[in-house]
Amino acid sequence: MAEDTTIKFTLGWKTQGSDAAFFYAKDNGYFKEEGLNVVIDQGEGSGATVTRVMSGAYDAGFGDVNAIIQNASTKPQEAPIMVYMMWNQPPFAIVAKKSSGINTIKDFEGRTLGGAQGTPTTRLLPVFTRKNGLDGEKIKISNMAPNLQEPMLIKGDIDAALVFNITSYFNLVLNRQDPDKDFKWFSFGEYGLDLYSNGVMVSRKLIASNPKAVASLVRAINKGAIAVAKDQNGGMKAALNYDNLINADVEKRRLQYSFEKLIVSPEMKEIGIGDIKDDRMTRAIAIVVEGYQLARAPTPAEVFSREFLPPRAERELVYTAN
Amino acid sequence: MRMQPNAQFDRQPVPDGFGPIAIQLSEAAVTFGRGDRAVSALSKTTLRIADGEFVALVGPSGCGKSTILRLVSGLVQPTSGVVIVGGREVAARAMRVGMAFQNPTMLPWMTIERNIMLPLKIVEPFRSNFRKLRKTEFRDKANALLEQVGLKGFGNHYPWQLSGGMLQRANLCRALIHEPRMLLLDEPFGALDQFTREELWTILQNLWMTRKPTVLLVTHDLREAGFLASRICVMSARPGRILDDSRVEFARPRTVAMTFEPDFVALNQKLRAFIEDARSAAEQGAG
Amino acid sequence: MRMQPNAQFDRQPVPDGFGPIAIQLSEAAVTFGRGDRAVSALSKTTLRIADGEFVALVGPSGCGKSTILRLVSGLVQPTSGVVIVGGREVAARAMRVGMAFQNPTMLPWMTIERNIMLPLKIVEPFRSNFRKLRKTEFRDKANALLEQVGLKGFGNHYPWQLSGGMLQRANLCRALIHEPRMLLLDEPFGALDQFTREELWTILQNLWMTRKPTVLLVTHDLREAGFLASRICVMSARPGRILDDSRVEFARPRTVAMTFEPDFVALNQKLRAFIEDARSAAEQGAG
Amino acid sequence: MFGIDVRQKAWSAGLIVLFFVAWELFCLMTGMSDLVLPRPSQVFVTLFQRFPVLWPHIVQTLATTMFGFVLGVALGVALGAVIGVSKTAYDTCYPLLIGFSSIPKVAVVPIFVLWFGSGTVPAVLTALSICFFPIVVNIATGLATTEPELEDVLKALGASKFDILWNVGLPRTMPFFFASLKVAISYAFVGAVLSETVASNRGIGNVMMTASSNFNVPLVFAGLFVLAGLGVALYAVFSLIEGRVTGWATRKNDVIAT
Amino acid sequence: MFGIDVRQKAWSAGLIVLFFVAWELFCLMTGMSDLVLPRPSQVFVTLFQRFPVLWPHIVQTLATTMFGFVLGVALGVALGAVIGVSKTAYDTCYPLLIGFSSIPKVAVVPIFVLWFGSGTVPAVLTALSICFFPIVVNIATGLATTEPELEDVLKALGASKFDILWNVGLPRTMPFFFASLKVAISYAFVGAVLSETVASNRGIGNVMMTASSNFNVPLVFAGLFVLAGLGVALYAVFSLIEGRVTGWATRKNDVIAT
């Protein structure tokens, strides 16, 4: 039997429950079946995944499609390509304390928002304000590291925070808050910024040199995602197996949150998990181009390739919480 | 011009014609180090020096002469016994002390001039005026001293730019500048040629005759001891004890010519014999 | 037992009865520092020393004696002129040199024993065997030397645990241990009492008579120079020049008793007079 | 005497304990949230409970740190020797080195990761690159300030430059070399951990990052305590060696006999 | 002579330029992506073009760094003096300090931010807390290794402990104090920038953070170059002072007259 192809794969962040699909696929030998040896490393941010893949240090990774758009605008030949769209809903959101008196987005004017530098949420705020007719001048941004946003919000140093809902929700939980009762969430998706977000990307080099491996990788991950949708406990077992430091209770809720808020959507049900709609992607690209002030709008084909997706039938994901 | 050796060594000679007791060592002994590395530097020593006396300390190398000076200046505490200086148990502050170390340790980051002015920076009453006068009066004082010892023009040099003998002379200046009441001089002329040495003897004698400080001088040169001191203590080999304590009664001011006169030579010879006896006794004891 | 002073100082005395020239200074001058801070340490000096000669260098403090030794050992380059040692332009490696510095600089992190063994660690042929023999033969050698100078049992002490005179003796041991062909001794007995000093004179004389190294000895003690040297060079005050160059022809081995004999005293007196003249001349020149 | 030494150490240990007690009380009095600054008692409990889980990470961090540290010391001594001896090297290297060390290593780690992948290699390199500078500086300064008189002893024997460096320069510099080791070892830990937080699946840095993204602040602090403990432990080891090697330089207390 | 000095400096400057040329060539030869390691020429162009934008950030970082540095030096000298003089302080403080300095400051910055708000205060504190340790260590070691002979000169005059510290201990320690300043100033920059990346709206750290999320690696490197440049500039200032203050200690070259 031929040697397994080794693929270096980087996560978007430290081990999280929402990455369970990858661990599940690895633990259950899905990669092995495909003749792959996938080495999974923790990441330093879903944007940095793009850098890691572009530089050749990693062959593939789980990261933000918007960062691909950014790079594809200037370096279309080097930017990685997304081959499997995991989260077809944007996690970008603004969270405010209910007690601060912010009830509508109009209330942001005159307030201080805490933003983590360079995150899409922070970067896209101008588009958000323009699209919703707010006066951007009146909104003050205070920069801080992501893990300071919730403590500063709770402490009252800032009135609202520009966050990823899947991260922030659980940060609030961990800070002993009730994120549903005491906080109000404004998701970008609901305010005209209908973006795609994280998925599996691979380097152009890998596509050129070993397209079969890409297809195999996608197939295995797809299988993992579908399996975890049915069996989150199994997914968590795999995750704990990879990293026994994680807080299993919270991460399981995060895993379910990812399905409920980011993966399962009408669009996913229509076209299956992993795929995108090109017209929506075109619109999303336009938003990113505006928000990031890019010189050139890449085409959806420069960003996403459905070439390696398994047939639609194999991509039918049914989520059942357990 | 006579010499009165104490034929029978009296352990506590009562000096007369001098002021009250300035320095008193009572059975003071010093041992350095601990356990089996211990070195006995000075065995029980008793010594009384009156205010205004000029005492020379001679003895073989390593017998504890420097240790006695360090005891008196408070740099070392006696392992046993008591050291009383200026009426108090050892405290360098007890009296205004000027000390010339055997090894002229100049602070290497200061010019010679500033090194010499150091005591003025530390010791009252100069200290209070130091900032005001260091550029004028005190500096002149330092340069006057330097000129006296033949180092005119070297005030702005750094210590490493001076020869061994020049450093030793600067060292002497530092011991003198604050007009101390007590002078502890550890072989202050060892690295000097005969003529420079004799010149400095005369200067030191004049100084002593004018200001009458208490002086304790360590030297290997018996002529030097005879020329300068009013009392010579001879020490035994390590661990040292005081073997002999003789008065030197030559009239002052003494001159270099005197040192070649028979009386003087006889004193030298007598001391020589004393030391030689002690040495051979020590060697037999060791052998 | 006679003395032959070169009444008319010959700039290049041709030594006879000795080997080829070991040390040659031709118009060598040294100036330290630059610009207006420059100090002329040695004016143009010419000096030839034959292989196996024992030359003493005397002169007032700061006249450049140490500087000459540093020139010969290659620690200082002449500002002008040439210094040739062992047939080559100054190179410390040219000859196996043993140097006793004026200030006994022992390395403070080593015991006395290891300090003394240092030359064996550096100089061939000992160097090649150092690792093998340092715990046996070389150590014995060091301790034998220490015993000779009266420092038995101090091998394991650190330099700061020794008195000034003891350090100086250790310093001498370090200069001797590697049986150098050339000895540069800078006031090696300055801090020692008369008896220890005379003992060491004898040791040094024996060593010279057996091994016949070339010796250049700086001293302030005219008796010492007369006792040890076969030739005495007198230097003028700073910047130094060689004023007088006299042969000392007393028979060897010389004894301490000899130094009190009339011939010897006459030599001393003659040298004294020479130096005194030079001094007063210099003072008038300066005045 | 022995008694004095023991009393001295007990005294110091007491003061250190006092420090933690003060911290504990401070947290209790101000009602500090353990999400900001946990009480030492909480931290120790967490440390104790999670120790089996932490152990492999501790080993990992210790190993990478030590490896980077050893390389850093070697590089530091070599560079320091060159800079201390040659004026040109001094003028050339110092600006470059100071420039390099003014750069936050966080910015350099990603480059290491891109070149060498994540894990042990970048951690070792980061530890190295953060810890060698204090050593360079102290070795170079020590050599440059060595008293020429000491060197002359060897020069007069016709010793080579290397002989002088080996027998005079380096021994004389030892006290300051050990001083710089104290700085270097603690920075080596910082470097290794830094790299682990950016790119590694193991190590205390990774634990702390995971813990901090979980807002498990007591666990973060447990990681910090482990680091501090490792730093102190290694310092203790060096202290022992230091006492033997540089005793000559700190002879102050031995002189006065009592 | 003057000529030699100038030639020497030119030689060193040449070597520094060579370093950048080598870097440029290395990037060109290996076809390095500027995403990983941009060429120095790119960096300089970016730096030049964006300089007006960078300027206020440079001022901010420089100000916070200097403030933290000055406080750090003061604290370092004070602590170093205490540790160098008292054995109890040595035994107590060293473990605590080494423990503290083994902790990555990234972990501490958030605490500062939560206590003091984001911006200048935590940056100053971080700079301080990262830069004082090398100073402590060198001052303490310098004092502990001061030759007792030098102190005896003052002791014999009945000088107080403070007199001795001021007139002997500290001057003798100056060469190593300046050595530690070289380490401290560069680490102060690291500290300030670190804090700026965590929580600040201004400063080079902030610029670099934004640039890096923009994948504008040349701008990140421009930030690094600015930091390196500031570090070197301050080093040059200290060097001037150092030359005057510690000339006595590095007299090697003056002795040989030519």
Ligand SMILES: Nc1ncnc2c1ncn2[C@@H]1O[C@H](COP(=O)(O)OP(=O)(O)OP(=O)(O)O)[C@@H](O)[C@H]1O
């Ligand atoms: N710090 C020290 N530690 C251990 N031993 C010491 C110390 N200082 C001096 N000694 C020992 O004490 C003895 C006396 O030393 P001291 O310096 O008083 O001698 P000295 O009479 O001045 O000799 P010299 O004429 O050679 O200067 C010596 O044997 C020396 O070894």
Ligand SMILES: Nc1ncnc2c1ncn2[C@@H]1O[C@H](COP(=O)(O)OP(=O)(O)OP(=O)(O)O)[C@@H](O)[C@H]1O
């Ligand atoms: N490194 C130096 N820098 C500047 N001047 C120096 C240096 N070394 C010596 N000198 C000067 O050179 C002159 C001669 O010094 P040298 O040490 O040779 O004198 P010396 O004859 O050995 O005197 P002594 O008998 O006092 O030891 C002195 O005036 C001294 O000031």
Ligand SMILES: [Mg+2]
């Ligand atoms: Mg002595």
Ligand SMILES: [Mg+2]
């Ligand atoms: Mg000399």
